[in-house]
Amino acid sequence: YMLQVGINGYGTIGKRVADAVRAQPDMEVVGVAKTRPNFEAEGAVENGYPLYAAIEERAGRFDDAGIELAGMVEELVEAADVIVDACPSGIGADNKSLYDEYDTPALYQGGEDASVADTSFNARANYDEAVGAQHVRVVSCNTTGLSRLVAPLREEYGVEKVRATLVRRGGDPAQTGRGPINDIVPNPVSLPSHHGPDVKTIFPDLAIDTLGLKVPATLMHMHSINVSLEAEPDAEEVRELLERQSRIFVIPEHMDIDGAGKLKEFAMDRGRPRGDFWENCVWGESVSMEGNDLYLFQAIHQESDVVPENVDAIRAVTNAADAEESIETTNDALGIGF
Ligand code: NAD
Known part of the structure; x- marks a missing residue:
């Protein structure tokens, strides 16, 4: 059927x-x-x-x-x-x-x-x-991207707290009326952005603070992430955990992808429909541990994840x-x- x-x-x-x-x-x-x-x-x-x-x-x-x-x-x-x-x-x-x-x-x-x-x-x-x-x-796209990251970290290490700064695309490529055209806008100015509470609809007991900004770009969102873990794995171990997640693409360093522009080019080169990225895109070399604090950058394709x-x-x-x-x-x- x-x-x-x-x-x-x-x-x-x-x-x-x-x-x-x-x-x-x-x-x-x-x-x-x-x-x-x-x-x-x-x-x-x-x-x-x-x-x-x-x-x-x-x-x-x-x-x-x-x-x-x-x-x-x-x-x-x-x-x-x-x-x-x-x-x-x-x-x-x-x-x-x-x-x-x-x-x-x-x-x-x-x-x-x-x-x-x-x-x-x-x-x-x-x-x-x-x-x-x-x-x-x-x-939403951003909450999906955060949830995919938080789920394995919670299972594997336990999470004390997530702090995420979301640099958001001003609009989708077809949204001619959106902006900013030439600005960098804290959005909202007062904390938290709606994303933290939204992630809690998936993980009700998660401690998470989120901040948002809007920038003149249409390609993707970019997240700057800090997660305080309940363990102190080394960065390589965390990177491997993320690599095992089917909807997280850990960008290998040798690919020399320095931002959302090259990421989208890569998706198009691979023949992805509409240049879509269904996966979170985490920069492999950004995955770092300082004590129990994990840091990384991930890009999220708002139109397709x-x-x-x-x-x-x-x-x-x-x-x-x-x-x-x-x-x-x-x-x-x-x-x-x-
Ligand atoms: P969109 O404007 O691109 O598409 C919405 C479509 O619905 C349009 O084709 C519109 O003509 C049609 N429509 C309007 N009123 C309708 C009605 N009464 N009945 C049937 N169709 C109607 O919007 P979108 O970006 O696809 O967003 C849709 C939803 O997905 C929203 O809840 C949005 O927040 C969410 N979302 C959007 C994105 C993104 O970045 N575009 C990402 C994740 C989630």
């Missing part, structure tokens, strides 16, 4: 999740929903995804643009075993009653408030909490596989790891 997956909101995240679902051996995209006939709607049709109108009053616009619709979003929700809601922040919560009406389990994205869902989700950290759940929130997490969450809510099996299937189907 192929799980029938519907995607409501076919933008930056939604279109990537659709392609990732299609690549899985046990899932099919039953359709995608959009509000308007823009280039991404054209792309959906081009890719062979049945396209549904998200807002009935605006359905005529698709006809006017010569884009054929398969129906209205309600029909998609009814036909799907699971809906992935990838609408802009806040819209997911508005859509919740629609999913409930058809009794269709739904995944939401990190822009939604944690209260929208029964549980927040990261495959490496808390897959089991989403098994059989009706509403699950896949945490949550994509494999959505695929795993689909299997969790439908109870189609356990964590290990799902992560392995997803990784194999997408080609995660280098």
Whole structure:
């Protein structure tokens, strides 16, 4: 049986999740929903995804643009075993009653408030909490990146405290209206940034402080990390632990990748779709220990690291596989790891 997956909101995240679902051996995209006939709607049709109108009053616009619709979003929700809601922040919560009406389990994205869902989700950290759940929130790009790092450190050494400074891209490449254009903006100025509390939706008892800044870049986020461990492993041991994590790419020194620009170039050279990086990218030589303090830099591709997490969450809510099996299937189907 192929799980029938519907995607409501076919933008930056939604279109990537659709392609990732299609690549899985046990899932099919039953359709995608959009509000308007823009280039991404054209792309959906081009890719062979049945396209549904998200807002009935605006359905005529698709006809006017010569884009054929398969129906209205309600029909998609009814036909799907699971809906992935990838609408802009806040819209997911508005859509919740629609999913409930058809009794269709739904995944939401990190822009939604944690209260929208029964549980927040990261495959490496808390897959089991989403098994059989009706509403699950896949945490944001930055929270996903932090959770993937914290989970193995906690298991292996214990974590006293995480301190993370997040240098955030001002906007995604297609977000022409975002900024700053020429500034370095503490965001928020007062601590903590929302990321620390968000990571605690995955690890409720974790001590974590986060600070955020926004810079004029679109490529990736960059995290400067300090974790006080409950042990004093040497840096090489920690590096090897991180190398064993399937969704952490430890950049070898010899690759001479000095920043997010070369990282993205590397992803494109390797033929990654849209130049995506599904993995955290940790600089190998940045992994350092001073006493029990671990330091490192990692880059997070905001547009794609949550994509494999959505695929795993689909299997969790439908109870189609356990964590290990799902992560392995997803990784194999997408080609995660280098
Ligand atoms: P986006 O704007 O690129 O895509 C959203 C899509 O939803 C657009 O195609 C839009 O037309 C469509 N849409 C708007 N209203 C709709 C409605 N009522 N019904 C159906 N579709 C509707 O946004 P995005 O970047 O993909 O973000 C989606 C979610 O993912 C947000 O919660 C965001 O916080 C989260 N997220 C984004 C990123 C990122 O960096 N882009 C990373 C992780 C998580």
